Amino acid sequence: MERGRAKVTTGAFYNSEQRFPPPNCHPGTRAQVLGILRSWITDVADLTSIYWLYGAAGVGKSAVAQTISEDFVASHLAATFFFARADPSRNNLSSFFITISYQLATSPTLGPLLKYPIDLAVCENPSIIHATLEEQFRDLIVLPCNWLAACGLTERWKSLPRLIVIDGLDECIDIASQERLISIIRQAKTVTAPLPFKFLICSRPEPRIRNAFRHQNFHSILNRTEIGESFESGKDIAKFLQHGFDRIRQEHGQSMAHVAEDWPGTGIIQRLVQRACGQFIYATTVLKFFLYAHSGSFFLTSWRTF
Incomplete structure (x- = not known):
């Protein structure tokens, strides 16, 4: 993964110095929505694996995403990506999957299992860091996870960090890319052997994002909650x-x-x-x-x- 490290957007990490001080939920606030998300994250039944938290600008979506990331960093959190419209390194998808896979490969818990197949993918195909998003997703995330399954380690996923937090998807300036990312995740979660991760996606309810989540294949795998004047x-x-x-x-x-x-x-x-x-x-x-x-x-x- 060292070859692709230059393309890793560390500013998208939940604990990035670039984002300091990050938005956070004030103690005692957003208790209801945080409770709902915590229950979903820890639900071993895995009835749904994607959660869309949406609302208007300024209602606290990023604060919720940050709080959830911090709450579960020692248990369920696998990776994060916090988009930012004004940051050229965080307002597009060019480094998205490289950044996610880097976090998986360097995770204290997931690294010992996923670092080898991820490194191997980059070594065998160094140009993968410049390939299409679909190819990056396949080679840097899907295939390494499949490699674990081939090694008979599928059951271990139940006790491994599986939460990927994506905040501010609407701040990706290429609107078509917003739909593209949602489509990639949807396809990965609806195949015969779905990707083991859970995705928390926070954004404004922009028309094309809302429309992407209306795809019929989302019906059985998606939870959604609007955060705004509700939730006290x-x-x-x-x-x-x-x-x-x-x-x-x-x-x-x-x-x-x-x-x-x-x-x-x-x-x-x-x-x-x-x-x-x-x-x-x-x-x-x-x-x-x-x-x-x-x-x-x-x-x-x-x-x-x-």
């Missing part, structure tokens, strides 16, 4: 805002000594929750506006005119 998002945002304002008071205690302890007050919090319309990004922006202020007088003046 209002309560979660209120909790997030209150914690943020409490933090501001602590960090600027001297300049805000004359401010009421319940600042900014329940009424203001609820007004902000209504304006957020289920979008955590709105609440985050509000807190940043106050967090980086330099004086208590700025806080009060800004708040009255906000």
Whole structure:
């Protein structure tokens, strides 16, 4: 895999320095959707193997993907890819399967089993890192997994990390590639010997992504959940805002000594929750506006005119 290392997009890893600090679910928030996903991930029956979590921009999909990745890194997580529209290395699929296979080959748990067949695939065909996505997927992921089956190790998959988290698929700038990736995964999960991995895919419900998931072969293998104003998002945002304002008071205690302890007050919090319309990004922006202020007088003046 060393030959293909130059094409690995490390910035797409869940723990990449490039993404620091990553979005994350505030403690006690998104409990319902996180609970649903955790149950799906740990379900040994494997009734469905693909989960599409979708919602509008700013509702917290990436935070959920990050939290799930961190929660299961020591048990179920096999690989991650976090897309980003503004990052040329993460807004396309050119390195997607190379990056996924690299994580499989270097995993403390999967590496001892998959590194050899993945390395062999690259050694026998060095040009694979420039081949089509379908060929990369076949040679770097499917065939190495089939090699394990041929060695009689199929049963071991039940105790191995099998979760692949894909976040921000809609931020892949080539719309056709979005459908193409979904199609590749669908085909791999509906063959006679389906790929053993589970896929958590997070994205906006863009028309072509939504249409791709409507394929009839997805009916028995796909779960989907919309994240937005459902799942008690209002309560979660209120909790997030209150914690943020409490933090501001602590960090600027001297300049805000004359401010009421319940600042900014329940009424203001609820007004902000209504304006957020289920979008955590709105609440985050509000807190940043106050967090980086330099004086208590700025806080009060800004708040009255906000």
